[in-house]
Amino acid sequence: MTHDMKILKVGDKEKAICNTCQVLVGVTYQLRDVPFSDQSGVVKDVLVGVCDVCDTVTVLPYQSTPKVKQQLAKQRTSLEVRVPAHMLDILGLASVELGGDTNFIYNIIKYYLHALSNGQLPIKDMDKYLLSDLAKGKAQKRLSLKGKNVAHDIEQLKKLAHIPSTSDLIKSVVLKINDDILVHKNSQPMKFLRSLAAISN
Ligand SMILES: [Zn+2]
Structure with a gap:
């Protein structure tokens, strides 16, 4: 398995498919509080790609996964x-x-x-x-x-x-x-x- 190890910065832009808009949109990387899909908790200030059209989080870049995993682990062990x-x-x-x-x-x-x-x-x-x-x-x-x-x-x-x-x-x-x-x-x-x-x- 290979990962694109390009490190993204706040303000970087790219194109991606937005799950909400269902089309290819412009995405801007920003720090956001991201809720877990089951709403059991939130990961604070994580770098994510946000849809320029509908403002929802569309991309979780690889570099942000340790932070999310750590928060999930913490949640599970409480x-x-x-x-x-x-x-x-x-x-x-x-x-x-x-x-x-x-x-x-x-x-x-x-x-x-x-x-x-x-x-x-x-x-x-x-x-x-x-x-x-x-x-x-x-x-x-x-x-x-x-x-x-x-x-x-x-x-x-x-x-x-x-x-x-x-x-x-x-x-x-x-x-x-x-x-x-x-x-x-x-x-x-x-x-x-x-x-x-x-x-x-
Ligand atoms: Zn969208």
Whole structure:
């Protein structure tokens, strides 16, 4: 497979068939926000060929494909769960304890998902947390997790911990964070997370 590696610039012009006009039209390259075809998201400021007649995007040049692919991958790897409000409070307090800001709660969860799924942290008794009083409560708050490994780590951990539901799994991880960081001040994960907080702030 060969690609035309001619690099296009904003303002470059060429002729192309416009899908909307159904004829050969003049196309001008511009930076546009391009929505995904299923409307699930948008790629911002990407160089595309715009029809001079109807102003719709008609050409996605090869040089713009890495940006689109990256955005698509990001979209696919984001995951949303609902948890009781006090679970976010636990994460917020853990973040303060570790010296992180409010966004650091995502790093804490991602670290736990990763470390638990690859054996760096013990998964023993993970399912017991779901029987505790703190596991109760209406799942009213949204927790959105993004990252390349999040979905994979969650699937691994579901098998290892024998917790098939994603929201139950996240709940038990939050309660483990509570146990480790707020109750027992477990030094192994705290040492690592403190260093991470110090360089992320
Ligand atoms: Zn057109």
